[in-house]
Amino acid sequence: MTENNNIVKQDIVLEIKNLYKSFGDNHVLNNFNMQLFNGESLVVMGKSGSGKSVMIKCLVGLMEADSGTITVMQNDITKLDHEALDILRADIGFLFQGSALYDSMTVRENLEFPLRRHSDKFGNDLDTEKLVTEALDSVGLVDAIDLMPSELSGGMKRRVALARTLILQPKIILYDEPTSGLDPITAKEIIILMQNIQKKYGTSSLIITHDVDCARVISDRMILLIDGTDYATGSFKELSTSKDLKVKAFFKQ
């Protein structure tokens, strides 16, 4: 058992071992390893095109890895059938880079959509209206409930997308570039929101980003993804003061 920034690392909720993924001759992930502990905020940082998004998509089964194991809450997702994977996905929230709101549906319908498949998670206590209102309240957008995504700003879309990931009360939330495309003020608001959500719901977070400010504020621990592998691991402070040239390059402003 190890400790870092008050996180007691006893339960591994997500683990990647020896992950390889190639597209033709392009070896995107090359023996990538990581562990996410219960209640932790782990930031994976890498340059654009370094394979961060590929890695996170392999984690939820949107892409198939060439080899390696991905264990999410004791389930090796590379061995799960579609039905079992769908059930497991109820415990994994995913915030997409571009929000990915269903643009033919209202905000309410966007939030209700995941409940269609996973309503049994709440048993007989399912109160859709209450869940939707609570999730929107967490991101401060209750008033937007009947708006269409086209009527929302970029920051509001990201908040609604965050509310949609919260509706199933996941144990792990995966954030794919949560602040990309947002102005600095809105980006800061989203980061604060992510921190509040983690405190309120006790979720574990895996954040994929190339935004150093985001990593500094939110990370308990960081992994640098360089040349397809987990090149360096440590706290923000440890990595930002590293003497390694490749690591230093990330923190140059």
Add this chain to the structure above:
Amino acid sequence: MFTANKIKDFLIEIGELSYFTSQFFKEVFKRPFEFKELLRQCYNMGNRSLLLVGITGFIIGLVLTLQTRPTLMEFGAASWMPSMVGISIVREIGPIITALVCAGRIGSGIGAELGSMRVTEQIDAMEVSGTNPFKYLVVTRVLAVTLMLPLLVIVGDAIALFGSFLVENVKGNVSFMLYFNQVFDSLKFGDIIPATIKSFFFGLAIGLVGCFKGYYCKKGTAGVGKAANSAVVFTSLLLFIIDFIAVFVTDIFYDL
């Protein structure tokens, strides 16, 4: 080399479309059935295509009669006009023109919609939320267009015949009853049933190709445009192939 690559790409695409079609038939009978979304799609595709199909049918009826009338008059066969127009519209012109209009209106719409959903990761978001996007997006759209197209063909046929009647009424003083009595006297089951069955296949082709192109759209806005465009081009070609096969098979069974 360039031609060989083109042929190879074409054959790969045919293979992928065949697999996509088999997936559709696998999923269509599986629960849960997305009735609400199916009804929404039926409304979108049926109701919103009605005006376009109606206008096209009306003009086709008018033009066909105006163009044919002088020739039939020359042979003293103007009284055959309702039979000739009725048979040609019901057997061939109605279904194929309606299908082509719908390939442009519905096929490109499906291609663009699913393409943009793919590009903006909405399809991935559905999959991550545990909903089968193939079932929710593809099965409902293909079923909707398959069910709606025969109805649109019937409406298009009726309006085309009405357009033809107007010309006959103005130019030949033919009454409504006389015109339509002659049309229905000349029509047999051998005309109506194969045309209706053919329309189902036209609908299936429009839905499958539109969904296939959109669902596997390559990244980027250019990919969306290409998906919409190639959906129309590929469907139009497929419609004529299906039409040829349908006429060939009908000829065997009904001895046209």
